[in-house]
Amino acid sequence: MSIVTHLIGMKELTTDQIERLLDRAEYWAERPGVQTDVLKGRFIANLFFEASTRTRFSFEVAQKRLGAHVLNFIPETSSTVKGETIYDTIRTLEAMGVEAAVIRTKKDGLLTELASEVSLHLINAGDGTNEHPTQCLLDLLTMRQQFGRIEGLTVAIIGDLRHSRVLGSHLHALPKLGANLLLAGPSSMMPPAQIVPDGVKKVDIDEAVQTADVVMMLRVQLERHTDALFVSKEEYHRAHGLTLERAKMMKPGAVIMHPAPVNRGVEIHSDLVECEKSLIQKQVTNGVAARMAVLETVLKGSDKTWESSLATANA
Amino acid sequence: MSIVTHLIGMKELTTDQIERLLDRAEYWAERPGVQTDVLKGRFIANLFFEASTRTRFSFEVAQKRLGAHVLNFIPETSSTVKGETIYDTIRTLEAMGVEAAVIRTKKDGLLTELASEVSLHLINAGDGTNEHPTQCLLDLLTMRQQFGRIEGLTVAIIGDLRHSRVLGSHLHALPKLGANLLLAGPSSMMPPAQIVPDGVKKVDIDEAVQTADVVMMLRVQLERHTDALFVSKEEYHRAHGLTLERAKMMKPGAVIMHPAPVNRGVEIHSDLVECEKSLIQKQVTNGVAARMAVLETVLKGSDKTWESSLATANA
Amino acid sequence: MSIVTHLIGMKELTTDQIERLLDRAEYWAERPGVQTDVLKGRFIANLFFEASTRTRFSFEVAQKRLGAHVLNFIPETSSTVKGETIYDTIRTLEAMGVEAAVIRTKKDGLLTELASEVSLHLINAGDGTNEHPTQCLLDLLTMRQQFGRIEGLTVAIIGDLRHSRVLGSHLHALPKLGANLLLAGPSSMMPPAQIVPDGVKKVDIDEAVQTADVVMMLRVQLERHTDALFVSKEEYHRAHGLTLERAKMMKPGAVIMHPAPVNRGVEIHSDLVECEKSLIQKQVTNGVAARMAVLETVLKGSDKTWESSLATANA
Structure with a gap:
């Protein structure tokens, strides 16, 4: 069993590693609000070169529930304005004793380098x-909770696929786990053919x-579709969105998911966001559990010591 | 006795609820610097859509002295730039396990909605x-400490009343508690007549x-008075400010208060800010105590368990 | 022995005070990653009116390893935009129970005032x-670790000396501790003659x-040298930088230091940043130890209680 030391992408993870991360995420999902000392006194930096309060908060809750110290980087006030490279920034954090960096960046493949x-x-x-990848893991956790399995599920990912990093992760993960993946959306928003694996329809x-x-x-x-090609939100909704009418055509037991934030009335009708079929809130809740599992895994290097380290403060 | 679950405004609180919040604020005011575990492992988010380091720091000190985890939202880097509504942001926080949100916003009545x-x-x-309302509560606490009561006090609120949310809270609270309220200021800065209750002169x-x-x-x-009507800071000070001369006309035992930040030399002479009559520093100190009381009250839902939960770390 | 209550500059410290700070910094440097309760429940504010993620993170790691509560001020969202003076901001923090403020500012001598x-x-x-001064202390700690002493060392500070606050601190500290100080750099970047003590060559x-x-x-x-006088980065590197050729001329046992962030290829060749002679990473590591020593010293007022207060959480 290889040890997960970074979480770069779903591409790099084996099926076994994914399953183990999901098992541990489920463990935390069953313990909402529990405060632990698992990472007490250890430092994690959140480096969001692209702003996302939602994702940063989710990581920060996960980090603090594990007892870690959190350093938040604010893009506007970056030392990178002084011309320092991200490599030098990371090396600086290492020298200060920071053990993990959660990074959001505009640059494809930066973490691999x-x-x-x-x-x-x-x-x-x-x-x-x-x-x-953490969005992908929380999606997978949510599906597994709902259906008891991922293998054999048919998952349709619909809409603005062209620049989607969520899709980028699922294109690797869902086939590995035996799900059937369908893609739908306007032709101008389809992903480049070369990144779509065989078998994805x-x-x-x-x-x-x-x-x-x-x-x-x-x-x-x-924000990417400001040109004339994008007619209007209403038009998009009718042609490519999950309307009330389309939602009625869903199979019994089928569920709605969305990585959020939601554009109400564009890709999804506002009334569907919190309807019975929707797991969108559940996804957000699972985001904390999935990130706790990831942080714990990369920082503890093994799950040997997991069971004994759970200290509850407010269970 | 109804339970306080939100703190929207002084308008919604009963006299009894106000008194109980002040009692608890006094409890914390008597324990400066005490660190507790009252809210250990619980998450509170500070969402300041309008910047205010002063107020945010006061809440943050209160939150951390109660042992809570704090999430700070930075306006510039908001996920609301992606078009998410505040409602969706709050629901997201709920799903992450955040139990309270401290909100500053430009939008009147947003919290009621x-x-x-x-x-x-x-x-x-x-x-x-x-x-x-927390500014109002800390003002009330300061008055009660100074005079032993609020009933029967004559409180003059002076100056830029037109857009003042501090006034907005006091217009509800002071009459409820039996104080006499006087308003003074330039006619262009008077509050709209319809929000001023009978009996306020x-x-x-x-x-x-x-x-x-x-x-x-x-x-x-x-920042609101950039037009030609506002002559100069000196002129304002002479006509409508608390000058050294006016301060000498105050009754024996009367005190000076100000919600801060202060414009020295405009609404108040610089030498009066920290003079013997001034309670301005005391107000800031009481701000932490008042906010501890509010946070504890809304998050614990009752004061039954208060006494037993005080753990001192550095008393 | 006088007590250090502020750290304004190296100018104000006696040789004995510097030595004692370095001794304590060495104590922390020998205990990497140790989490303590030394300043548990005590509040420190980081007020960076000029952005520096690197220095702020170093202080924040030091503060959190000592168990303190940290308040971070974000320049863009300052209450100083409402016209409050820094003096009033500091007084406000005092009133809230904040015990120390770490300040970065563009204004020379502000802290002395x-x-x-x-x-x-x-x-x-x-x-x-x-x-x-904390950059100076971490430099001194690094030298002392490397050579076992500072007295008698020859230290050359090279490059953009004109506006350098790092130089400003070393001009006071190095002569006090008996080091020989050499300055080199383009004539347009030399420091004003009146601040250079006798004996500095x-x-x-x-x-x-x-x-x-x-x-x-x-x-x-x-960012300061945008005018025509500054020819090019390559030209600067050849004429005034530490090139690979110059590095070969260094004495046996001599070391390279740099306060960072580094402009690779300008004042120093990129390959030298992490070469064997370089202590640059060590400096960053020592920054945390030096800042722990400073914070502990000013907040505890004496080193009497130091030894007994060390609680290790993850040693």
Whole structure:
């Protein structure tokens, strides 16, 4: 069994490593609000070169529930304005005794480069259009809780797929775990053909919604679509969104997921965000559990000492 | 006795609830620097959509002295830039296990809307020109410490009243507690007539200063008064400020208060800020105690368990 | 023995005080990663009016390893935008129970002014072009570890000396401790003659590199040198930088230091940053130890209780 020392992407993880991370995430999901000393006195830095309060808060809750010390980097006030490279920043953190860095960056593949050069543990919180592995893990945890398995599930990922790092991670993970993956969305938003593995089918949205166990709607990255091609939010909703009508066509037992933040009325009807079929809130809750599992795994290096280290403060 | 689950405004609190919050604030005021485990392992988010380091630090000190975990939201890096509503942000925090949100916003009445939709505890740190209830509570605590009572006191609130959320809270609280309220200031800065309750008198500044037990000067919101109507800081000071001469006309035993930050030489002479009559520093100190009481009250839901939970770390 | 209550600059410290701070810094340097309760429940504010993630993180690690509560001030969201003076900000922090403020500011000598007016402990994290005493202390610690002494060492400080607060501190400290100080750099970057003590020699860079035990390269403050006088990075490197050729001329046992962040290829060749002669990473590590010593010293007021207060959480 190889040890997970970084979390760069789902691409690098074996099926066994993914399953073990999910098992541990489930362990934390069953212990909401529990405060532990697992990482007491250890330092983790959150380096969000691209702002995301939502993801940073999720990591920060996970870090603090594990008892770690948290350092938050604020992009506007970066020492990188003085011309320092990210490599030098990471080496500086290492020298200060920081043991892990959670990094969000606009640059595809940045963490892969860094991983060969530094000894501090790296956790990818989204690198450009490449991967967002902790989002993928929380999605997988949510599916497994709901259906008891991932193998054999049909998962439709729908919408703005072109630049999606969430899709980037699922393209590696879902096939590994034996799920059937369907893609749907406007043709201008399809992912580059070369990143889509064999066996992943492109279908129209109605077919996707009707056949999937999991209907995963992606956020339209409105900030990227400012040109004339993008007609209007209403038009997008009608043509490519999860409307009330489409939701009615879902199979019995099928669920709605979304990595959030949601554009209500664009990729998903506002009334569906918190409907009975929706697992969107559950995904957010599972995000903390999944990140606790990741942080614990990379920082403890083994699960040997897990069981004995749980100290509850407010269980 | 109804339980306080949110702190939206002084308007919503009963006299009994206010008195009980003040009693608890006094309890903490008598224990400066004491570190406790009252809220150990529990998460509180500070969401300041409008910047205020002073108020945020006061809440953060209160939160950390109670042992809570603190998440700080930085406006510039908000996920709301991605188009998420505040409602969705709050629901996200709930899903992560965050139990209370301290919110400052430019939008009047925002918390009232949210309170009916979310289960997380909401604490108003200033909503537009509406209310600033923790500032009001710390003012009341300071008055009660000084005079032993609030009933029967004459409180003059002077200056830039038009957009003042501090005034907004006092207009509800002081009459409830039996204080006499006087308002003074330039006519262009008077509050809208419809929000001023019966029994509150408008007087000129000299009368206000001479008859009040508490002379509460409000900060001139210079950033709002950039037009030609506002002549100069010196002119304002002479006509509407607490000058050295006016301060000499105060009754024996009367005190000066100010919610701060102070514009020295505008609404108050610089030498008066830290003079013997001034309780301005005391107000800041009491801010921590008042906020500890509020946080503890909304998060513990009852004061039954208060006494037994005090653990001192550095008393 | 006088007690250190602020750390304004190396100018104000006696040789004995410096030695004692270095002894304590060495104590912490020998205990990497140790978590303590020395300052449990006590509040320290980091007020960086000039952004520096690197220095702020170093202080924050030091503060948290000592068990203190940390408040971070974010320049963009300052209450000083409302017109409050720094003096009023510090007084506010005092009133809230904050016991120490770590301040970085553009204004030379600001802390000296403040120190006479406030009771909160002030720690200079860089004031304009004046001093940066914790950087100086970590440099001294690094030299002492390497050579076993500072007395008699020849230290060459090379490069952009004109506006350097690091130099500002060393001009006071190194002569006090008996080191020989050499300065080298382009004539347009020399420090004002009046701040250079007698006995400090200006030499050319080749002589400096060949005769020094410590070759300390300073960062070219590129943001200050935007005018035509500054020809190019390559040109600067050839004429005034530590090139591979110059590094070969260093004495046996001589070391390279740099306060960082480094401009690779400008004041120092990229390959030298992490070469065998380089102590740059060690300096960063020592930064945490030096800052722990400073914080502990100013906040505990004496070293009497030091030994008994060390509680290890993850030694």
